[in-house]
Amino acid sequence: MPDIDILLRNNVKIIGSGDQTLVMAHGFGCDQNMWRFLTPAFEKKYRIILFDYVGSGNSTLSTYSSKRYSQLDGYSQDIIEICDALQLRDAAFIGHSVSCMIGLIASIARPDLFSSLTMICPSPCFLNHPPEYMGGFEREDLEELIALMDKNYIGWANYLAPLVLGVVNKESFLDELSGSFCSTDPVIAKNFAKATFFEDRRSLLKVTPLPCLLLQSQDDTLAPLGIGEYMNQQIQNCELHVVDAHGHCLHMTNPDDISHIIDAFMVPIRTGHPNGS
Structure with missing residues (x-):
């Protein structure tokens, strides 16, 4: 039987049908609802697991631990515990933004959980480490962003949302993202922001x-082109697709474009012929 406490804690939802399971992990300041534009393309082929990290969305806030979630490993433990509660093995993983690294951490800690990793707008490190790596931000810039959370939380959310989404995308998406940032407890959001923007998982x-x-x-703006090229060089079994799009939320702004790419990537894995074999 599934561990009901874990499923309630992380507000786990299961949709779709299929022999293979797909786990979708949302990014910083978001929740599982952000996947609603992408799930229709996969729910006839996969059983899809959606969840909220503790501290996000409709998770059980009383279970939040500032110590556990001060590092990305705490969020990866959420993923591991959800998979164990549902007795998942060899699932396909899709992560957005910081969840790409969170999923990678979980997959290394527990190699039995996933058969593939799909990373939407990933970054292993948001900080610049010249000359070999440019993450897009100087430490001083990110420290100012974190400080703004203390001074003016609503202003911080309204500043970050267009930076994340890209200014050419729908106003409704901008309102939703800004509202999602604002609805997160400021202390929890700051803790998650520090882990997101200052950790180096290269x-x-x-x-x-x-x-x-x-x-x-x-x-x-958050993940410049050089990051994808860097990751593509570092990961031994990797496929990089640059989408003609703006912003950091391809699963919301360009779901049709990326669903075809994801499906083509996962078909050989789903049929038992993993990429690179």
């Missing part, structure tokens, strides 16, 4: 043996 890229699909926007 060393893990060479470790994963899993086939990985990287989906990157042509114009993404």
